Amino acid sequence: DGGITQSPKYLFRKEGQNVTLSCEQNLNHDAMYWYRQDPGQGLRLIYYSQIVNDFQKGDIAEGYSVSREKKESFPLTVTSAQKNPTAFYLCASSMSGLAKYEQYFGPGTRLTVT
Amino acid sequence: QQQVKQSPQSLIVQKGGISIINCAYENTAFDYFPWYQQFPGKGPALLIAIRPDVSEKKEGRFTISFNKSAKQFSLHIMDSQPGDSATYFCAARTGTASKLTFGTGTRLQVTL
Numbered sequence: 409d410g411g412i413t414q415s416p417k418y419l420f421r422k423e424g425q426n427v428t429l430s431c432e433q434n435l436n437h438d439a440m441y442w443y444r445q446d447p448g449q450g451l452r453l454i455y456y457s458q459i460v461n462d463f464q465k466g467d468i469a470e471g472y473s474v475s476r477e478k479k480e481s482f483p484l485t486v487t488s489a490q491k492n493p494t495a496f497y498l499c500a501s502s503m504s505g506l507a508k509y510e511q512y513f514g515p516g517t518r519l520t521v522t
Numbered sequence: 523q524q525q526v527k528q529s530p531q532s533l534i535v536q537k538g539g540i541s542i543i544n545c546a547y548e549n550t551a552f553d554y555f556p557w558y559q560q561f562p563g564k565g566p567a568l569l570i571a572i573r574p575d576v577s578e579k580k581e582g583r584f585t586i587s588f589n590k591s592a593k594q595f596s597l598h599i600m601d602s603q604p605g606d607s608a609t610y611f612c613a614a615r616t617g618t619a620s621k622l623t624f625g626t627g628t629r630l631q632v633t634l
Contacts, residue, residue, distance in 0.1 A: 450626040453621060510556070511568075511622060518563075
């Protein structure tokens with residue numbers, strides 16, 4: 409099966425702990441993205457990467473970090489500096505280039521921090 | 523700063539009726555406008571998309587109408603079905619990185 413996998417589906421952490429969310433794709437896509445979804449706010453871009461070993465901040469990068477060591481993997485770390493980490497996190501990927509538009513989304517990880 | 527404004531926030535339509543969701547944008551650099559459908563607990567899935575050089579695109583029961591001068595676009599769902607009940611997001615793309623800016627979403631409920 410081709411697609412994007414995110415694990416785990418649900419994640420619970422105590423405040424002050426860092427947590428890493430996994431995102432893996434076997435679509436051979438160059439670009440990968442992390443979004444955060446909160447009720448009534450749509451999806452907001454955290455980080456994106458167009459190529460291995462390179463990534464850029466999105467609109468709400470503060471308190472998050474990423475790495476892109478392999479084409480198929482783009483893990484997101486939610487650090488203790490993120491003030492409101494409880495949210496639904498979505499990973500996406502797409503082919504790169506102007507003619508390649510569609511972003512494919514994974515099933516998401518719901519993070520709860522107490 | 524919200525660059526894509528979506529309305530209504532929620533919508534209830536009877537089975538067989540027409541569902542209409544509207545979006546407006548400000549950034550004239552946007553060059554691609556997709557609509558995503560999301561079911562509870564799932565990731566969004568692309569439903570239909572349009573480029574700004576086209577005024578309308580139809581795929582089955584789903585139609586996008588695009589008004590470039592007004593900087594507005596809308597999704598029409600004809601013959602709405604209970605299975606269409608989901609949250610719909612409009613989005614706009616800019617740049618070679620395919621960055622998408624999303625609207626805030628519309629929760630559609632289709633009643634029997």
